[in-house]
Amino acid sequence: MFQSFEASSSPEQGPPRLASLRALMAQRGVDVFLVPRADAHQGEYVAPRDARLEWLTGFSGSAGFCAVLSDVAGVFIDGRYRVQVRAQVADDFTPVHWPETQLADWLPAQRPNGGKLAYDPWLHTVSEIAGLREKLSGFELVTTDNLVDAIWADQPAAPSAPFTAHALEHAGEAHDAKRARLSAALKETAAVLTLPDSIAWLLNIRGTDIARNPVPQAFAILHQSGRVDLFAGAGKTAEIADHLGPDVTVHDFGDFIPALTSLQGKVLIDTRTCPDIVASTLKEAGCDVVQGQDPCILPKACKNPTEIAGSKAAHARDAVAMVQFLSWLDTEAPKGALTEIDVVKALEGFRTQTNALRDISFETICGSGPNGAIVHYRVSEKTNRPVQIGELLLVDSGGQYIDGTTDITRTIAIGTPTEEQRACYTRVLQGMIAISRIRFPQGVGGQHLDALARAPLWMAGMDYDHGTGHGVGSYLSVHEGPQGISRRSEVALKAGMILSNEPGYYREGAFGIRIENLIVTVDAPALSGADAREMLSFETLTYVPFDRRLIDADLLTHAERDWIDRYHSDTFALLAPRLDTQTQDWLAKACAPL
Incomplete structure (x- = not known):
């Protein structure tokens, strides 16, 4: 792969x-x-x-x-x-x-x-x-x-692989029910859908048009009646005709613009994602163009119980592969023969051994030493470097499984880390813990939480130049809107939203540190007291140990130490029964109390 x-x-x-x-x-x-x-x-x-x-x-x-x-x-x-x-x-x-x-x-x-x-x-x-x-x-x-x-003389051809149906047992809601639910709330005569993941979610279909993201490249028009016109490449829907049913009419891509010109009345578009040509075409056709949010965005972001259960199953499966990988890495890295490409191949091999992997969820980021400071580094034959003793190795990876999408980052010490490396890592970990533990009122957006993850770094004069968290799809895009945890994320977080929690620190020319778990927004347990408000909190989905060699326990509060020990205890309980004896022994040491 x-x-x-x-x-x-x-x-x-x-x-x-x-x-x-x-x-x-x-x-x-x-x-x-x-x-x-x-x-x-x-x-x-x-x-x-x-x-x-x-x-x-x-x-x-x-x-x-x-x-x-x-x-x-x-x-x-x-x-x-x-x-x-x-x-x-x-x-x-x-x-x-x-x-x-x-x-x-x-x-x-x-x-x-x-x-x-x-x-x-x-x-x-x-x-x-x-x-x-x-x-x-x-x-x-x-x-x-x-x-x-x-x-561009040798420009590649457009993707041509057929779409597939996403089974109800994984989607949790039939597409006719989704169409009825969304169209009932539609005030306009039609809504134009241009985002592939919105169309994938609405019609319970998937595709392979974009590497690592199982989305179908298509356009769609959702009518107030619940009927959908779907515009896709020739032959891409032949295998799912029965799944789509009579209320979804399939057209060729080339029919999209003519179909827009035939619309009448109020037509909804999301101006933040809709191509400019769609708006100009509708206006020229005399339509009353209404600017609003893609009607699939929020329903897709708020996962239903079936999707959340699937995500938990996918994460447990993926965690087994990750732990096998980390155990292997601890044995092989000290020998001094590994390169970044060797590490990537090994990790993808462990995921493949689950016999459930559909694809990786993005190109694996594996940065050794200074390459780890390149936030979205992708190894090539030209940049491939050895995994050297005394350096940090940043590995950001994920898997696409039929029941869920995973995304996890772990930073690993190769050999004995320096005190400076340990201090930086611990501050990043403190930020991740702060997000993991927080309770917050309804209506709070990611921009309000972002500073919690940065505070331990800020106190040391440090920061990172990316958001703290992004939304994640359900066997869909590993980066999914509209939810996020960043200075620019104004969307109120809601129960069912899956996000990443991934603060970091990067020192150019030296090392990079990032620690990432996926979390799901849930209703927080009620507290006693007359003034207790309804709150939300996060439930952790990712259970893979942190590198204890990089944790400076003296920098932690008692609450942070307790959180890490509880997290490692839960990790061992979840994964140990699924592992062979040798990997169980490694996991027991990795999850030992601080």
């Missing part, structure tokens, strides 16, 4: 491709062209056909965009990728720290006299373009066919 990551572009390929794009821009009379990471469905991960940003620049991160001008090409990247981008792009491209620097501020500084800004209306959202029109008054925004596609 492991494939050493090799980019579709390299630093030396970027300049000639950039020159070709600029030549076409000049021919078309375009002063600025935007190249986003996103595809027409606005997913975080894209098919090889849609990897335009990577093909042009060499940058392979999961977020960002490039603004190409005649004399400068800015690659906008967030804090996760500021180390990575310098290694992946040529000097012809200029990294821009984003979102601290917005395109609307950067662009006028590059072209004070404005100009013609062209964009592919399939690849930018309604709200994004509206914001640019408002802030870039000196620029003329125009739509165009994709200029990167026009110069």
Whole structure:
């Protein structure tokens, strides 16, 4: 399953491709062209056909965009990728720290006299373009066919694998019931759905169009009657016709725009995820376009009891593989012969041995020493380095199982760690514990909780440049909205939402530390007292031991020590009966009380 990551572009390929794009821009009379990471469905991960940003620049991160001008090409990247981008792009491209620097501020500084800004209306959202029109008054925004596609001679074909049905025993609710529930609450005559995971959830279908994420690339229209028009590639739904039933009508992708023009009355779109071309088409057809949230977003995020039970089963299964891996690593790493690729292959092998793995849930992040400081590092033959004694090894990985999606990070000491490494690790662990233990009122969003995970690091003058947690799907995308734990996450957390809990600390050129469990939001046990309010809390889903060698118990409070000991006791009780004797012995030592 492991494939050493090799980019579709390299630093030396970027300049000639950039020159070709600029030549076409000049021919078309375009002063600025935007190249986003996103595809027409606005997913975080894209098919090889849609990897335009990577093909042009060499940058392979999961977020960002490039603004190409005649004399400068800015690659906008967030804090996760500021180390990575310098290694992946040529000097012809200029990294821009984003979102601290917005395109609307950067662009006028590059072209004070404005100009013609062209964009592919399939690849930018309604709200994004509206914001640019408002802030870039000196620029003329125009739509165009994709200029990167026009110069990409060997662009891969679109995904063609068929969709599959997601059984009721795993979904927990039939798709006709979901359609009826959502359409009953729909005030508009129809809602346009453009997110693959929303469509997957609504119709209980899955696909293989995006590597590691079992989503079907499709568009859909949910009508007030509960009927759905589904737009997908030719032949992709032939095997699930009976599952979809008579109230789901399948059309070819090419019929999507004509179908929009035939709609009447009020039509709901989510401007944060809907391609700009959808809104413009509906307006031209005379529809009353209503801006609102994708109606599948919150129902999908709040997992039902069947999905939560499935997630717990998947996590227990995945934890067995993780513990077998960690036991193996403790034996093999001190021998000095392992590389990062060896570690990735071994971990994926243990997951495969569960005989339940459908796929890994994302490309495994395995960073040894300084590579661990690259937040979303992906090992390649060029970057592969030995796992060396005295260094830290950061392993962030997960599995896609039919009953749930997992995501776990553990940082492991190879040999005896330094006191500085132990202190940094312990502060990260304290932040994770703070999130795990918190009770909070209804209506609280992730932005209110984020500081809890950072506080132990802040007290030592440290921080990390990524969110503390993201939503996770149910055999769907490993990164799922709208829920999250970050400074920008305003969505109120609700029971049933699954999130990651993953604070970290990264010292460029030295090491990276991240510790991650998945948690599910639950109703908190009631407290006595007249003023006790209804509260929410988190239940931990991930049970895999932390590296005790890296825990400085002197930095912990009594409550934190008790939490770790209880967590390790629960971990041993859950996993020991599923392990062979040798791995049981390793687990017993790993879970010993502090």
